[in-house]
Amino acid sequence: MFYREAGQFKTSYSEYLQAFPLREDKIGMAIWLALAVFYVPFFGLPGLEYTFALNAIMIPVAIFTITALGLNILVGYTGQISLGTGAFMGVGAYACYKLTTYFPDVNIIVIILASGFVSAAVGALFGLPSLRIKGFYLVVATLAAQFFLEWCFIRVEWLYNYNPSGAIEVPQREIFGIVVTGASAEPATRYLVCLGILILLTIVAGNLVRGRIGRSWMMIRDMDIAAELIGVRPLRAKLSAFAVSSYYCGVSGALMVFLWLGAAEVESFDVNHSFLYLFMVIFGGLGSITGSYMGAAFIWTFPILLKELGKRLFDIDPIIMENVSLVAIGILIVFILIKEPHGLARLWQLGKQKLRIWPFAH
Amino acid sequence: MGNLLYSIFGDPFAQMWQMPDFFIQVIWEGFVSGILYALIALGFVLIFKASGIFNFAQGIMVVFSGLTLVGLHELGVPAFIALIITLAVMYALAFVIERLVLRNLVNQPDIILFMATIGITNILIGGGQWMFGGETKTMITSELLIPTGSSVWEPGGGLVIFQHIDIAAAVIAALLIVSLALFFSKTKVGRALRAVADDHQASLSVGISLNQIWVITWFAAGIVALVAGIMWGARSDVSFSLQIIALKALPVLVLGGFTSVPGAIVGGLIIGIGEKLFEIYWGPLFGSGVEGWFAYVIALVFLLFRPQGLFGDKIIERV
Amino acid sequence: MKDQVEGYVTNDGRRIGGIIMEMKNITLRFGGVVAIQNVSFDIREGEIRAIIGPNGAGKSSMLNVINGFYHPQEGEVWFRGKKRPSMKPYEIAEQGIARTFQNIALFKGMTTVENVMTGRQLMLKKNFFWQLLRVGPALEEEVKHRRRCEEIIDFLEIQPIRNTPVGSLPYGLQKRVELARALAMEPKLLLLDEPMAGMNVEEKEDMSRFILDVNDQYGTTIALIEHDMSVVMDLADRVVVLDYGKQLADGTPDVVQKDQAVIDAYLGVEH
Numbered sequence: 043m044f045y046r047e048a049g050q051f052k053t054s055y056s057e058y059l060q061a062f063p064l065r066e067d068k069i070g071m072a073i074w075l076a077l078a079v080f081y082v083p084f085f086g087l088p089g090l091e092y093t094f095a096l097n098a099i100m101i102p103v104a105i106f107t108i109t110a111l112g113l114n115i116l117v118g119y120t121g122q123i124s125l126g127t128g129a130f131m132g133v134g135a136y137a138c139y140k141l142t143t144y145f146p147d148v149n150i151i152v153i154i155l156a157s158g159f160v161s162a163a164v165g166a167l168f169g170l171p172s173l174r175i176k177g178f179y180l181v182v183a184t185l186a187a188q189f190f191l192e193w194c195f196i197r198v199e200w201l202y203n204y205n206p207s208g209a210i211e212v213p214q215r216e217i218f219g220i221v222v223t224g225a226s227a228e229p230a231t232r233y234l235v236c237l238g239i240l241i242l243l244t245i246v247a248g249n250l251v252r253g254r255i256g257r258s259w260m261m262i263r264d265m266d267i268a269a270e271l272i273g274v275r276p277l278r279a280k281l282s283a284f285a286v287s288s289y290y291c292g293v294s295g296a297l298m299v300f301l302w303l304g305a306a307e308v309e310s311f312d313v314n315h316s317f318l319y320l321f322m323v324i325f326g327g328l329g330s331i332t333g334s335y336m337g338a339a340f341i342w343t344f345p346i347l348l349k350e351l352g353k354r355l356f357d358i359d360p361i362i363m364e365n366v367s368l369v370a371i372g373i374l375i376v377f378i379l380i381k382e383p384h385g386l387a388r389l390w391q392l393g394k395q396k397l398r399i400w401p402f403a404h
Numbered sequence: 405m406g407n408l409l410y411s412i413f414g415d416p417f418a419q420m421w422q423m424p425d426f427f428i429q430v431i432w433e434g435f436v437s438g439i440l441y442a443l444i445a446l447g448f449v450l451i452f453k454a455s456g457i458f459n460f461a462q463g464i465m466v467v468f469s470g471l472t473l474v475g476l477h478e479l480g481v482p483a484f485i486a487l488i489i490t491l492a493v494m495y496a497l498a499f500v501i502e503r504l505v506l507r508n509l510v511n512q513p514d515i516i517l518f519m520a521t522i523g524i525t526n527i528l529i530g531g532g533q534w535m536f537g538g539e540t541k542t543m544i545t546s547e548l549l550i551p552t553g554s555s556v557w558e559p560g561g562g563l564v565i566f567q568h569i570d571i572a573a574a575v576i577a578a579l580l581i582v583s584l585a586l587f588f589s590k591t592k593v594g595r596a597l598r599a600v601a602d603d604h605q606a607s608l609s610v611g612i613s614l615n616q617i618w619v620i621t622w623f624a625a626g627i628v629a630l631v632a633g634i635m636w637g638a639r640s641d642v643s644f645s646l647q648i649i650a651l652k653a654l655p656v657l658v659l660g661g662f663t664s665v666p667g668a669i670v671g672g673l674i675i676g677i678g679e680k681l682f683e684i685y686w687g688p689l690f691g692s693g694v695e696g697w698f699a700y701v702i703a704l705v706f707l708l709f710r711p712q713g714l715f716g717d718k719i720i721e722r723v
Numbered sequence: 724m725k726d727q728v729e730g731y732v733t734n735d736g737r738r739i740g741g742i743i744m745e746m747k748n749i750t751l752r753f754g755g756v757v758a759i760q761n762v763s764f765d766i767r768e769g770e771i772r773a774i775i776g777p778n779g780a781g782k783s784s785m786l787n788v789i790n791g792f793y794h795p796q797e798g799e800v801w802f803r804g805k806k807r808p809s810m811k812p813y814e815i816a817e818q819g820i821a822r823t824f825q826n827i828a829l830f831k832g833m834t835t836v837e838n839v840m841t842g843r844q845l846m847l848k849k850n851f852f853w854q855l856l857r858v859g860p861a862l863e864e865e866v867k868h869r870r871r872c873e874e875i876i877d878f879l880e881i882q883p884i885r886n887t888p889v890g891s892l893p894y895g896l897q898k899r900v901e902l903a904r905a906l907a908m909e910p911k912l913l914l915l916d917e918p919m920a921g922m923n924v925e926e927k928e929d930m931s932r933f934i935l936d937v938n939d940q941y942g943t944t945i946a947l948i949e950h951d952m953s954v955v956m957d958l959a960d961r962v963v964v965l966d967y968g969k970q971l972a973d974g975t976p977d978v979v980q981k982d983q984a985v986i987d988a989y990l991g992v993e994h
Contacts, residue, residue, distance in 0.1 A: 185651065186700035249861075261841055270816075271828075272844055367530070372525070
């Protein structure tokens with residue numbers, strides 16, 4: 043009785059094609075948005091210490107949701123497997139660093155959004171093999187990108203301004219007098235910037251996937267030969283997927299270094315991270331924007347919460363809990379692949395359908 | 405410009421010519437690591453042939469089996485008993501994976517199965533670290549009768565050193581490959597495995613139990629992983645970073661084809677030797693660490709021209 | 724005899740135009756296998772052309788040649804009076820040729836209406852920037868083409884399954900959705916690969932009616948592969964018969980039905 047479509051009629055196609063056609067969904071979205079924008083920056087999360095809630099959970103979740111959106115575009119919507127996500131994030135981070143080194147007075151948000159384009163170009167380049175190579179074999183190509191770029195991050199000293207430690211140190215940057223990056227930047231500020239960029243990029247992703255470009259991606263994913271016979275140019279479709287996906291990864295990489303970690307080494311962009319992001323997308327749901335949100339939030343937060351629980355309830359060493367969470371995530375992945383290969387997003391959808399007809403059973 | 409051309413096309417070969425003993429040493433080192441890559445790749449091929457699944461967990465199985473062996477030994481179990489128990493553990497692992505995972509994902513598309521093996525990898529990493537701790541361990545060698553020490557060859561005044569352990573690795577790997585080949589062609593189970601690799605439906609219709617075959621296949625892959633784990637661990641300790649090295653088996657498979665046993669060997673040798681040569685002779689041009697990506701780039705170039713590898717089956721698309 | 728250049732009007736008042744596609748001495752080989760051997764025929768604008776023959780005769784391959792998916796080793800394909808060079812599949816689509824497949828090539832991850840919309844892909848022109856924004860020209864374009872797709876869905880009477888994922892539809896309905904998608908491309912030449920395969924009598928009647936309606940209402944030229952002779956007799960203006968890659972006969976259904984070679988190879992003798 044709470045989730046009713048009855049009575050909500052659409053009188054035009056444009057109304058029908060909205061992102062959230064149902065009034066209940068619109069209200070739900072508004073609530074989430076209000077909580078994210080007005081509650082969290084002031085109060086953090088219930089039950090957790092404020093700085094911890096923001097620094098360890100909300101900020102990285104916001105950033106990784108952007109990554110997951112990007113990876114989902116490539117893997118979920120276009121069907122091209124990639125294990126190079128970590129490295130593409132690195133490209134964005136290093137690009138941001140170099141750009142802000144050369145243009146220290148330019149608004150850092152502009153720089154971050156610009157560094158995405160560098161990542162997009164690199165992504166498109168490494169995406170070229172996808173025209174000849176399909177399926178698993180593409181994993182090898184993306185691994186080539188991953189390991190080659192990792193090597194570049196160490197060897198090309200220009201990238202980290204010849205810093206002897208090999209790491210990037212994030213300089214302080216301000217917008218309208220508020221410190222946004224660097225050691226004195228407030229968690230709430232950093233969180234809101236990340237959230238703002240996340241919301242913007244979500245809207246863009248939603249627009250793309252509902253339009254002709256998103257459809258061309260899905261056509262390639264489902265049956266590329268039929269797609270070509272309908273008129274889709276595989277080159278354009280695949281490269282645009284790689285480019286857009288890498289843009290998102292690049293921006294999230296820049297955000298990760300500049301607004302979360304404050305510094306970065308090559309390890310932040312290694313192949314283990316590439317796997318982590320793939321987990322987020324698989325778990326959340328391939329080919330789903332909601333899924334990207336859910337997957338990122340869950341895969342990131344679950345180990346942390348598990349560690350907290352272990353510490354508070356049973357006083358277990360965090361390292362043991364770390365291993366437990368690795369095992370747990372592995373089991374959950376296998377479990378969800380068996381029970382619902384389309385991930386949390388599909389479970390959520392099914393839940394909403396049940397809610398539509400509640401309290402009736404069918 | 406001339407300098408650059410010479411350093412790419414001239415100097416490395418000049419060095420090879422001028423110091424032939426060093427060249428042989430490099431080739432030998434590459435050969436040995438190639439054999440080990442081939443062993444790891446062999447595990448992939450076994451499973452892929454029989455079930456069409458790309459078992460991402462093969463790498464961690466190498467580490468896990470090695471850790472189990474060493475862990476048991478540290479608890480005081482005599483070496484060969486520990487070996488037998490480890491084999492039993494790998495069998496149990498194969499059984500559990502078949503029962504809980506494979507059976508439930510029978511008709512799913514390949515990518516789902518692949519991702520399931522990534523999940524299994526996670527479980528084994530977490531479980532392994534939990535049970536054995538995350539530090540590097542030393543592989544037991546003398547207890548398993550693996551020779552240490554080295555032989556020296558001095559061709560024409562030069563110096564080439566052959567570690568006994570490397571020789572042992574090559575011999576054991578060769579024995580393993582030959583026995584696997586014999587197993588496949590001569591025994592009843594081996595024939596059944598080949599049938600399953602060819603056509604699941606057809607093998608079902610002649611009464612072959614797919615489930616049993618899959619358990620056997622994963623166990624065989626487990627044995628191969630254990631041998632690789634022992635050999636690799638003996639040369640350079642057992643740690644979880646070995647798992648990443650196992651990713652190198654992917655370029656090997658690309659070269660050799662995903663379904664070919666001889667291909668895995670040839671591919672492994674090409675990658676192993678090629679990688680070493682490139683790192684030693686052309687590495688200085690690029691800086692160190694090229695070994696990290698060379699194999700993948702070679703695989704990539706290969707894929708662009710011959711997507712099915714040297715020995716693999718050609719992929720034909722029909723509408 | 725029918726004029727080469729100008730068209731004619733059939734008994735029931737349909738206009739058939741001049742020749743739009745010509746196969747000249749097509750030979751197609753796959754390795755050692757000769758799929759098509761020296762086959763020549765033409766297709767006139769507005770007609771319904773059938774390609775028939777026993778299994779393995781090379782019919783699907785022939786359609787793939789027309790479609791540009793296979794490139795014949797010998798022979799030429801002429802489209803609208805000009806020799807057609809070897810083209811990529813998407814270029815063929817741009818030329819106005821659409822097709823359906825024997826084994827159904829729908830996009831399983833999408834619903835019916837989404838699949839039909841994919842047919843409009845070439846007509847959606849608004850560039851990347853507008854797609855990012857969506858509100859404005861991109862949305863207008865989307866709505867315009869959506870309207871057209873809904874009309875096609877109405878025409879083929881598949882409204883009830885508009886929002887069903889196509890993977891869960893029965894075979895007969897999937898074939899209809901595939902036809903809808905092909906129609907959405909507003910093709911000049913529509914190639915149908917065994918559109919009636921696997922259907923019962925009622926479904927075949929429906930599909931025949933739709934094919935005739937498509938030809939009638941939109942004037943689309945149709946080339947179809949079909950096994951069922953009664954269907955072919957009812958639908959086709961002209962028929963070409965293939966057997967083991969060779970051409971046995973080419974003409975109107977009446978003529979072909981009485982051709983001795985065709986009877987021997989394919990139709991069988993009446994007892």
